[in-house]
Amino acid sequence: MAERSEHLERFLADHDAPCPGCGYNLRGLEGDQCPECGERLELRIGMADPKLSQFIGGLIGLAAGLGFHGLFLIWVGYVAAVGTFSMWDALPPLVVGLVVSSAALFAWTGLRARMRRLPLSRRRLLVFVCWAWSIGSVLWFFASLR
Ligand SMILES: [Zn+2]
Structure with missing residues (x-):
């Protein structure tokens, strides 16, 4: 044994x-x-208290942005295919949002152990940046609609 x-x-x-x-x-x-x-x-x-709130908070922020951009990109493609009206102006914020959110999500999960070593104030700032990016890029999309 x-x-x-x-x-x-x-x-x-x-x-x-x-x-x-x-x-x-x-x-x-x-x-x-x-x-x-x-x-x-x-x-x-194992850790007695894994303290995952910052990691999960950032993960949800980035995943929300990724989901929004992904679904709206499909919708813009559908609208363009059906030809009811054009939404090409909305394409840049969706594509940039999708690419940046995907990369940030990979970095967020890949650098998880490194982020745990940062001071709490830094980790909270990073969570804020994740949410600010997602909300900001969604607002950019809506601003691009005419
Ligand atoms: Zn079992």
Whole structure:
């Protein structure tokens, strides 16, 4: 038996712990597989309070902008295809909004660990920038409509 599995078994010998996959109580588990859902398990160190509010706040801000620009871009394409009226002036803010929001979302998730090391005031500022970008780019889109 691998050493990692030994630590897990030793811990679960006298602790109640739910399986992170299915919630089954793993107390007394032998091996490293949940008997209920079959997922492999390992003993890890976790944060007592992950403090995800800034990360999630920024993620929602950027995802809201991305969703808005993506859906309106589809709508502008549909309107252009049907030919009811032209909305080409709205294209630049939508395309720029979609590209920048996508890149920012990738950066936000990719640099998550680095951002956690920033002071709280900096992280709050970044969340504000995420929301300001999304709201600003949506306002740019509406301003481009004639
Ligand atoms: Zn399970």
